[in-house]
Amino acid sequence: MNAAPPVSVCLVTYNRARLLPKTLDSVQAQSFADFEFIISDDCSTDNTQEICLEYARYDPRIKYFRNERNLGMPGNLNASLQKAQGNSLANLHDGDFYRVDLLAKWKEALDNAATAGFVFNAYQVSNDDGTIKIYREHYPPLIPGHELVRRLLSQWTSCVSGTVMARRSLYEQMGWFDSKFGNFSDVDMWLRIAMMHDVAYVNEPLIDLMPRDPLRFYAFVHWQVALWILGIHVLNLQRCRHLLPGLVEKLQRQYQWRRFKYLMMHMLLCIKHRRWDRVREGLIIWRDSDDRILKILGYLFGRVEHKPNWYSSDLWKTAILGI
Secondary structure, three states: OOOOOOEEEEEEEOOOOOOHHHHHHHHHOOOOOOEEEEEEEOOOOOOHHHHHHHHHHHOOOEEEEEOOOOOHHHHHHHHHHHHOOOOEEEEEEOOOEEOOOHHHHHHHHHHOOOOEEEEEEEEEEEOOOOOEEEEOOOOOOEEOHHHHHHHHHHOOOOOOOOOOEEEHHHHHHHOOOOHHHHHHHHHHHHHHHHOOOEEEEEEEEEEEEOOOOOOOHHHOOOHHHHHHHHHHHHHHHHHOOOOOHHHHHHHHHHHHHHHHHHHHHHHHHHHHOOOHHHHHHHHHHHHHOOOHHHHHHHHHHOOHHHOOOOOOOHHHHHHHHOO
16 A cells, blocks of 8 residues: 655635636646645536546546535635645645745745644735735744734734645644634634644745635625634634733733724725625624624614625624634
8 A cells, every 4th residue: 555645735726717727737846746636626617627637637646526515615625634645734725826845845844843733934926917015924934833823813814824734633633624714714723723833934935826806705895704803813812811811811801992993994994995885784784793883883874685695693603702
């Protein structure tokens, strides 16, 4: 029986056939070549399947799977990871392009840092006008886990993209990505890992992230995303009380005010860009908030017919209680 490869590349994809060949080419060209290549297709309706099967004909490392039903991003990612055999699992996404030494740099970083649970890196975004924006963090090659936890809990944005390499044993030990946080379940996962392990960092732009797709629901302010992010913060504040008691006490004390400012900034952004559909959605879902001002605004200006089809009042339970 052949030994499992040291690395499993787990690529999740959904309806990005136009960009997929360039992504696949960049994975196949990796200087570190000893990996299995799992592609998990979340029931794409374009010609993703034909493209993947054609690539699989010529590369025995590729294992193409198509879900029987659409699982959403976290479900699709979990499905791909659970099929992997390697000790190091690389989470990749369709539409992004990977430098030829990505896997080599990631593997080297984890091999050199036994205490690290996962590794991430600097990123670049190539815009349509030819300009390139590089996103770097002022971190050393090994970040103490509690420092990353502090950063992720103190801000509403994440410095870690969903594209990392993590140790398989940690996923099996801690559980998989939590589907209740949708496309942002990765932030919850990085927090969970960093509470128990250090994190490796490569300060090189190894990944060219796809510019934000205007057709994806999270391309602009989306209230479902906002409630996911709030829920991630509430839940993980509870989890790390023992790790950072001073910070947790401060953030829990400030939470309602920080949450109010966060949601109001979202609303002002919608008004500034004249996204009246999102303004109407925000007002109607604010009716279920436990914040008195938001609730009053929701009842004064929200209309039942504007309630979005994705909405459930249970989302507020997540944002308030983390459940």
